[in-house]
Amino acid sequence: MLKISKRLMGIFEQIGNGHRVADIGSDHALLPVYLIQSGKSPFVIAGELNPGPLAAARKQVRDAGLSSRIDVREGNGLSVLSAGEVDAITIAGMGGGLIRDILEEGLRQGKLEGVTELVLQPNVGEDLVRRWLVKENWYLTGEQIIEEDGKTYEILHAVRSDRAKELNDELYNPDRIQLNDGGKLSQEWLYTLGPWLVSEPVEVWKKKWESELCKLEKICIKLSESDAAESREKEAAFREEIRQIREVLDCLPTAKR
Structure with a gap:
């Protein structure tokens, strides 16, 4: 079974069992492969824009024999998705402003239809992500901070909820x-x-x-x-x-x- 970093393991642990997942900015598709090998997810979309990592992701998936369960797609942000394809989205290793913009653009395009879970790991600008979640009525159910190779990473887990406004008002109450x-x-x-x-x-x-x-x-x-x-x-x-x-x-x- 593939070995993944402490940071990716932290993200993996936040994803709900049985969810179809889109890993946006998937790089070498390590998380998608681990999700399938572990049995946690039945299907994963690995989205990647840059040619080098895209080729590496395709090779990783092919070498793991998982091409039928991991679809590596070239594209920017949530443009690689169709509405209703996945239950969960992960976006990691980017600035908070970029993650917010990706989510906002995806929302306008209807790409978040059917998505019930977001696992987000901004490298900086975590507050920008938290503000977007509140604005769009996602509830932040938990946060984790980890240290690896001298760097710290915050992992945010959010879900859709009919009570999001009420829960967020309580969460951010001084x-x-x-x-x-x-x-x-x-x-x-x-x-x-x-x-x-x-x-x-x-x-x-x-x-x-x-x-x-x-x-x-x-x-x-x-x-x-x-x-x-x-x-x-x-x-x-x-x-x-x-x-x-x-x-x-x-x-x-x-x-x-």
Whole structure:
């Protein structure tokens, strides 16, 4: 049986049993092959736009003897799908803005018809994905953060629900998270930090945000070397962001391992 990375395993674990899956931006089709070999999915569409990975995906599927159950298709985003073909869609390894745009375009084209589950792994801009899910009445049922080869990845699992608005209002309610100092997290910070991740912070999550603080500090140092008024304003804004993140990290319950 094929071996897959910790990141792909995290995505695999979020997909519902028996679902027909479309893996968008499938690269070498490792996840589709594993889904079939494991018995979790009966049929997978592997969508890929770039010629190199597309050829690699076709070879991977052919070598695994799974050409009848994995359809490798060339195309951009959800254009590779027809309405009602799959139950679940996975999109991983892209920026949050691109994932949002792919979903939005697919929605306009009717490609999300029949889809009941989304498993999304943005490399950056996770808040953009969370906002889109709320806007389009998808409920974020859970979040996972993992570390592999020195990088952290957030995996978001969302489902269609008739109660999506009610559930999302509760999930992003600032009153839901109580900080140790008695304060509350704003809705904006819940979108940024992750409403589930911040509820039970783990060490990997805290490590990610400590790293973000270091990056912001370096930006501030660079900006401080400039005499331009615009640089002063940007530095002040970043300093305030650093202060707010630090305040949240210091006031959250102790991170779990």
